[in-house]
Amino acid sequence: MKPLLLTPPSWTWATLGEIADVVGGVTKDAKKQSDPALPLVPYLRVANVQRGHLNVTSVAQIRVPQATAERLRLQHGDVLLNEGGDRDKLGRGWVWENQIPNCIHQNHVFRARILEGILHPKLLAWFANECAQSWFETNGTQTTNLASISLSKIKQLPVPVPPLAEQAQLVSALERHFSWLDIADGAIDSGARKLKLLIKKILIEAVPIPSPQHWRTATVNEVGAVDLGRQRHPNWHEGPNMRPYLRVANVFEDRIDISDLMEMDFPPEIFERFRLSEGDILLNEGQSPEYLGRPAMYRGIPEEVAFTNSLLRFRAGPEVDPEWALLVFRRHMHAGRFMQETRITTNIAHLSASRFKGVEFPIPPLEEQRQIVARVTNTLIELGRLSTQINQAQAQSAVLRRALLSDAFAGDLVPQDPSEESVKVLLERICADRKASDARSPRHAARTSRTTTDARVKPIELMPSGSYTGTQETLFKQEELQQ
Template sequence: MSNTELPPGWVAVRLDEISEVRLGRQRSPKNHTGDQMRPYLRAANVGWNGLKLDDVKEMNFTDSEVETYRLLPGDIVLGEASGSPREVGKPGLWSGQIEDCCFQNTLIRVRPAIGVEPRYLLLLLRYEALRGSFAKGARGVGIHHLGAAKLAAWPVLLPPLAEQRRIVEVLEGHLSRLDAAEASIRRSVRRSDHAWASVLNSVARGDLNGRTVHASLRLVSEVADVGGGIQKQQKRRPIKNTFPFLRVANVARGKLDLDEIHQIELFEGELERYRLECGDLLVVEGNGSPDQIGRAAIWRGEIPDAVHQNHLIRVRPNGELLPRYLELIWNSPLVVDQLREVSRSTSGLYTLSTAKVKSVKIPVPSRADQESLVDDADIWETRINAARVVLQGAAARSRLLRNSILDKAFAGALVPQDPEDEPASTLLERIQVERAKGVKRRPTRTPRQRRAAVATAADPCLTPSVITPIPGDAIQQEFEL
């Protein structure tokens, strides 16, 4: 956008024309200890809903290094790199919560010049991060690096200072309401998840919809055939005798994700041995998360002649078990707790085996009662899924509305322009003059310092050193996508 297309009073600038952009100090072994240990922020301390200061590390900073890397109220820190493109450039606003706090080179500090509202710049940089602009401009393979030089040259639209503040006031109001709405949606989604878990438990107990079904506890080995899968090896690189190959990534809890199916080479007799049959239950063998252990989904013959990897265990029910009934009770919290217990290891991983799966006990009612429980559960699932669709639609509309509001805010269409405002071009000239003179931004005083200054002015006999500090400094309220 050229200056002639900008809203009245706005200018297009590079970020480093209106702020100081600096990469943090590298963490090296020699600074792990020392007699000048100081707190510092790293990428893990920056979240989408504000700074996370419950785990702030320390390393040695000399006095001269502190002068370079100290954070001042009003500074913005951004994640310099991430393995996830969405996390690149995620910003947070520093409000002086920790004295003499510095920052590491996993962060880039943006220090706004006098006349640039830090909250405006924070919202603008967050907008760029959320819409993926920083990720597109990042470099690297696997880890996406934004880099201080790239950020310094980032194009920014700057309104007059008074308009910056109007934008912040209106934008924060809109975003806080959207935050509240999205938090309500998330709570409703969690309630739907709890409702479905309750249905699954009722199926396992045999008391869904208020009636009691008698069931006997049976070992899985008594009512199903349990088998392992094929280990992926170099010799199985697909060449000529290839077949569809299901992996752990294809199995979620209660559903399959078949968007990406790999191929594997099979040898004589293996297709007959490993071919999946309609009604097989695919169980995930291991996972670092105890909540995901043993998650399972039924195979309905979606792809002909498919086989599965050795990190999936196949449970093929015999005539006593309905496959859908087995899938429902297997994913119930009652059975998942049992799976978690048998899979626990001393290493912290949770790993199942065919032997462990065979040893699991499950309730087995009559086939007629299984059919009745399945019918009732399917009705509940339809209702719960309908509610989830509504919630997903509401979440999507909220995201669209958020994006629309942000688009308008940073295009000059959210609040009206006031011809009485000092143009941003004048502000930019003043910043350039002050820089030429070597004038740096004065540290923004915290609320505690302002209270001390007021008290000192009211009683000249007092000095800031004898004023009792008042706790509870104001901290910038952040928003979460």
């Protein structure tokens, strides 16, 4: 086992599997959900397990056998760590504090129950959230845009274990520092929410509905041309006429992100049909409901680019300034107007071209369009500066948190006392007890009757922090829960 960072000599390193009972959660069985005889219990999913906190405002329920509910029931002090999702979600988690009675966890969330108080749960969670992130990225696997880490692998996570007295000082010091940062973060987050609401209010009020009497109200189809992008096909991602194209992942509100462009084979006549011209407005055809119809204007970058059928294109007619059209569509998105025209399939909202064409489109005189756009643009530029400052403050807070944790696990946050007793003896006893318990289990007896190699287990060699020279063999292996 290789330590992940340099710690004081009095600290001990161990694997997560040595200091905690680590198990996976319940897998949802569709057949059992219709069985009223099974108890209905709350269970935590990846969305509930955030970095540094648990979000229990919306907790799902699941029907499971009583034995499963009892076996997986969370206890105060359990550390919950995400098994899968986006790569940056691996190992993300926090400590369970009995927020909900009789709660269990799903199979994409690991539960680590620390043995005999050898490590404070918050120290484990803080370490996994920040200091061990590079380890999770290295040891996770990636399939079909989802990352995951196995139960056997996460048990091998190297974890630093300070002396018990020092742990209490570390937790107290970190909580004191974090409490001040939490107050600052609360103020920053409140400012961000208020700014977001202010921008929404400005955009909605810029295009009043009902409109002033001297404005004309038409439909989207009457004031411009609407097209759906080209369908994608796996066979078209190689060919003699490769061209870049934009998709939902590239189109944000009033911004096109070209950092992740994909290419497709476009015969010349097909490319001309779907090639973007400067001033075209792209809107998300399919997305989560709050982002449906999210619009951005194509301003000529990148050159010679097309779009796919996850996007709608609006090309303004002569009586509409494209910038005014963009403002109208931003107004509709924030006012929830597009949601009135959607259909939802598998949690994805869709805005069809035919229904989009029928959405109302207010038209002031051209000169008034430009005046309103200029006024709103100037206001949003000023608010954008404020938004940048808020983002910088949030980033600085995150940097401070990481610095505090780095100092804590380097032994620089609280004074070191050479006389403090290492946890090495306690860890040795825990490992010996688990080895003895495993030897007494029927499952172990069955294994040893088939082969004698399992009995030849390497003893744990506990060494001071920083003295490991190789990979330590994990002693104990637990089966993943079979549901």
